[in-house]
Amino acid sequence: MNANLTSLLNKFQQLNELAPAHQEEILLLLKKLQKDIEILEFKLDRTEKVKQTTAVLLEETIEELQQKSKAVEEVNQALRNSLNDLKNTQNQLIQSEKMAALGELTAGIAHEIQNPLNFVNNFSEINQELVTELIEEVDRQNWEEVRLLVKDLFENEEKIMHHGKRAENIVKSMLQHSRKSNGVAEIFDLNQLVDEYFRLAYHGMRAKDKSFQVKMTTKLDDGLTTVIAVRQDIGRVVLNLITNAFHAIAERIRLNEEGYDPHVLVTTKDQGDQVMVEVTDNGSGMSEQTKDKIFQPFYTTKPAGQGTGLGLSISHDIIKAHGGKFEVQSAVGQGTTFSFIIPKNQNKS
């Protein structure tokens, strides 16, 4: 029996005035109390045990969770690494696509620079002769002739400047094309850009395939003066569309159809706040299935090793980044029209 209860019982037993019946009753109550205490002690003991077990379990669970979270962290790190690798690879691919496009153009670029340089050299030589004549005529005081010579000199000087600028623009475009885009919108003449790349693409194509012949037409909107956009990026899109058009034409030429008259038309249109550029060819055209996939990265209709399959995918991203959109219409054996629309001013949103 519990020590306190035993001493309580002893105290009661020493009280002689208590009737035996009461003593009996108290003893009974004490015994009941004893029982209750035992039960409570047992329960307490059990609770204590449960508590200990729970604590152990909890500890184990925490440890397990810690291990799991460490594993998750490791997986995350691995994913981050893969993502970085992918981004690097993507950048390298974009760069190699740029270089591939540039390589295709190299011969064309050489030709396009040679022409204006020839003009610069020729007109400079002519002006030298004219100056010699001018001195003679001044000595003779033949003012009428002097006036004519000066007029010619002035006009030739303008030609020299024009063609010098032309060569400069070509070199600039080429450098811009190979450089990483800085993504900065600048003001430029979209019609001039379209015209420049149309010629470059043509000469690039001719340099590779001398039998390549195509009628080239431009319908450039005179009302369209300048746009504010990332010039280099828009140049890449235009170049990509024109090169694709030429390839589609070359493919159809290979079919040797009777009376086939290859034609590429490039149109620009001022649409108020927006501008539209459209490239139409009457080349081989695309099936619906092909059309659905052309903007997917790495999709190409060219033989292995001839196309990166990134041209249109990159073009699509560029137009999207400009807040514009692409449209494609095509019919097998008839030709394709690609067009894109972008806001005229990228700095105004």
Add this chain to the structure above:
Amino acid sequence: MKVLVVDDERDVQVLFEQRFRKEIRNGDIQFVFAFSGEEALGYLKDHGQEAVLILSDINMPGISGLELLRQIKQKFSAPPPVVMMITAYGDEDNYRTAMNLGADDFLTKPLDFAILKDKLKQI
């Protein structure tokens, strides 16, 4: 002597007019210009064999210089005009093709006008 110059570069006209200004002033040479193969064929159709010499670039959009040469030699035979071809590339392929098509001479860009003047004197 009338010379038809075919080139898609428009400033070729001013260049020739200045390079040959003395010859033009003296009435020795008369120049006409066409800025595409199509235009050149149109001129020949309208003016027959007025031009005794045709000086054509090879690299042009549309009808190339070689195709123009082929058509001239086919369609305008009496009397056949002298056709000199000009190209920026000056490669063997173009040279051979032009010669096979019956080109009378072959010049490379950049044009040496002293040489060209000598050649014109011999025609």
